[in-house]
Amino acid sequence: MKLRIGTRKSKLALWQANFIKEKLEKKGHQVELVLITTSGDKIQDVPLAKIGGKGLFVKEIEEALMRKEIDLAVHSLKDVPMTLPDGLTIGAITERENPFDVLISLKGVPFEDLPQGAKVGTSSLRRQVQIKRRRRDLKVETLRGNVDTRLRKLQEGLYDAIILAYAGVKRMGMEDKITQVLEDFIPAVGQGSLAIEIREDDQDVWQVVRELDHPESRARAECERAFLRELQGGCQVPIGAYSWIEGDSIFIKGFVSDLEGIKFIEGMKSADIKSAEKIGAQLAKELLSKGAEEILREVYGWNT
Numbered sequence: 152m153k154l155r156i157g158t159r160k161s162k163l164a165l166w167q168a169n170f171i172k173e174k175l176e177k178k179g180h181q182v183e184l185v186l187i188t189t190s191g192d193k194i195q196d197v198p199l200a201k202i203g204g205k206g207l208f209v210k211e212i213e214e215a216l217m218r219k220e221i222d223l224a225v226h227s228l229k230d231v232p233m234t235l236p237d238g239l240t241i242g243a244i245t246e247r248e249n250p251f252d253v254l255i256s257l258k259g260v261p262f263e264d265l266p267q268g269a270k271v272g273t274s275s276l277r278r279q280v281q282i283k284r285r286r287r288d289l290k291v292e293t294l295r296g297n298v299d300t301r302l303r304k305l306q307e308g309l310y311d312a313i314i315l316a317y318a319g320v321k322r323m324g325m326e327d328k329i330t331q332v333l334e335d336f337i338p339a340v341g342q343g344s345l346a347i348e349i350r351e352d353d354q355d356v357w358q359v360v361r362e363l364d365h366p367e368s369r370a371r372a373e374c375e376r377a378f379l380r381e382l383q384g385g386c387q388v389p390i391g392a393y394s395w396i397e398g399d400s401i402f403i404k405g406f407v408s409d410l411e412g413i414k415f416i417e418g419m420k421s422a423d424i425k426s427a428e429k430i431g432a433q434l435a436k437e438l439l440s441k442g443a444e445e446i447l448r449e450v451y452g453w454n455t
């Protein structure tokens with residue numbers, strides 16, 4: 152069977168698609184890449200939270216999948232919306248790379264030692280509030296674009312430091328640029344895993360891709376995604392969640408914050424791994440009743 156993989160054209164997306172292509176070729180399949188431009192790629196200069204649309208990096212690829220122009224789509228899991236269009240499903244979630252954010256500073260200075268008022272580049276609300284909570288003095292400035300564009304802007308001296316996902320930096324072969332792994336910053340839901348999206352009724356492709364599924368990474372993804380889904384999957388609100396497995400138990404830590412990082416509602420839960428999805432949703436409900444609902448109501452105009 153010849154398999155057509157739909158992917159964005161960015162260097163990172165192509166790395167990820169080729170990574171899956173090679174795995175499928177090793178299993179004896181013929182594979183070709185189909186490059187697709189998404190709305191997220193066209194709008195490069197506006198913070199994603201301001202654009203506000205969900206799934207900006209996946210929509211056009213999903214449409215190609217539904218039109219049967221491709222057989223599978225490879226995405227960064229963290230870019231995939233919490234609810235998929237009818238007829239599509241995630242056929243595999245790959246083994247998670249280091250899920251954390253990293254700091255890359257111009258002079259190799261770690262976060263704690265950045266000078267007063269230093270400029271830190273990121274457009275992620277989640278990263279922004281976690282910076283502010285630790286260092287009110289730092290200036291957080293917008294930074295969008297592909298991983299290589301962001302690194303170039305740092306080199307040009309537009310920022311003293313930037314924050315990126317470890318996974319993207321590693322895949323771009325830039326690990327040696329990392330100043331510090333920010334293990335106490337809560338990452339984005341699903342950060343570090345790849346999602347392979349397929350048509351639900353395509354049994355042949357499902358059989359092929361299911362071998363790339365990593366059950367522990369899937370349980371963690373389901374746990375974190377249930378948390379975000381319960382919070383309406385917002386990308387205009389700073390939200391983060393991180394889950395991990397110890398023995399037969401799964402643990403999840405998550406937060407919802409206002410834009411200044413002043414109202415910062417956080418919590419943690421654990422349960423048997425079989426209840427991964429359930430505790431993700433439960434943690435969200437707990438945070439909603441502890442003040443997250445008020446935050447979401449302000450942003451989304453809820454009137455419940």
Ligand SMILES: NCc1[nH]cc(CCC(=O)O)c1CC(=O)O
Binds near residue numbers: 229319341
């Ligand atoms: N926001 C874009 C994006 N989507 C996925 C990754 C990195 C790879 C991953 O998280 O799996 C990145 C770059 C970043 O956040 O630094």
